[in-house]
Amino acid sequence: GHASLVQIGANAHEDTSYKNSVESDPGPLGVRLGWQSLLVEPVPQLFARLAAKYVATPHVSLLNAAVCDACSDTPIQFHFVDVTNASGNWGSADADARCLLHSSKDGRPVKHSFIEEVASLSRNHVMQFERLFRTQHGWCERCAAAIGKAYSQDVWPRSRTPTQEAQTLGPACLRKVISRNIRSTDVKCACLREELARWANVSLLVVDAEGHDHSVLASYPFDAIPTARVVFEATHMSNPDFDRTTALLHRQGFVYLVGGHKEGLNIWHHAQSHEVLRRNVHS
Numbered sequence: 001g002h003a004s005l006v007q008i009g010a011n012a013h014e015d016t017s018y019k020n021s022v023e024s025d026p027g028p029l030g031v032r033l034g035w036q037s038l039l040v041e042p043v044p045q046l047f048a049r050l051a052a053k054y055v056a057t058p059h060v061s062l063l064n065a066a067v068c069d070a071c072s073d074t075p076i077q078f079h080f081v082d083v084t085n086a087s088g089n090w091g092s093a094d095a096d097a098r099c100l101l102h103s104s105k106d107g108r109p110v111k112h113s114f115i116e117e118v119a120s121l122s123r124n125h126v127m128q129f130e131r132l133f134r135t136q137h138g139w140c141e142r143c144a145a146a147i148g149k150a151y152s153q154d155v156w157p158r159s160r161t162p163t164q165e166a167q168t169l170g171p172a173c174l175r176k177v178i179s180r181n182i183r184s185t186d187v188k189c190a191c192l193r194e195e196l197a198r199w200a201n202v203s204l205l206v207v208d209a210e211g212h213d214h215s216v217l218a219s220y221p222f223d224a225i226p227t228a229r230v231v232f233e234a235t236h237m238s239n240p241d242f243d244r245t246t247a248l249l250h251r252q253g254f255v256y257l258v259g260g261h262k263e264g265l266n267i268w269h270h271a272q273s274h275e276v277l278r279r280n281v282h283s
Helices: 027-032 044-053 097-102 123-133 137-147 213-219 239-251 273-280
Strands: 004-008 036-040 060-063 065-067 076-081 182-190 202-207 227-232 254-258 266-270
Touching: 004 027, 027 036, 027 202, 036 065, 044 060, 065 213, 076 123, 097 137, 123 182, 202 213, 213 227, 213 239, 239 254
Parallel strands: 004 036, 004 202, 036 060, 065 182, 202 227
Antiparallel strands: 076 182, 227 266, 254 266
């Protein structure tokens, strides 16, 4: 048969420190295996990298959009961290996004920070990651060396002064990296019922919507498109939303395989998955 993949929140299909295994993100594997794929990614920078990667891949369709609660022509506001120097914060004492690339203790900078993938319909969701960066001694020391600045563990930028050029970095070099670099952009709402109208079925639905996974699954047209397996992330999902999601999947005929409250990987399989997929199987 012909296998097929729908991935909501596809990121850039690259290794990052956030999602880099087939277990937590089976999307890139599905594409490599030649599955018909629809990849939905709202963040402009991530979408651009995705589009560059699959420019010559005819079995992959790309959609720069968010999955909203209702199909609508009204764009929706999406929040993300801009790691370019668009905000003018490179060189600052506490918000230089280049320092995000120096998380690795082996001293080699990463190509992209996981923070680039923490994008959400909720500004508060993105902001809550800032607490990870209050003090980062090794991280800031590696960054100072990489961008040609001095480092001292005694340097603490005054919290109320505006971001300014710093000659010496200290352990708080990333303290404001999110609040000073957060941006919002208007993205269109994807209407999955329309996008998938011509699909016979979906082998694998993967959702990573930074805590909004329940509303994505609630708006997915299970009634119209037989779907064999669902993978979603519950790390940022509230417990009531998780319970609503499991109830929804039970109602749609899915059985639980792996996962739980606050688990990064949740896998549900349709009880009649062979029947669900048989329309496309050659006899």
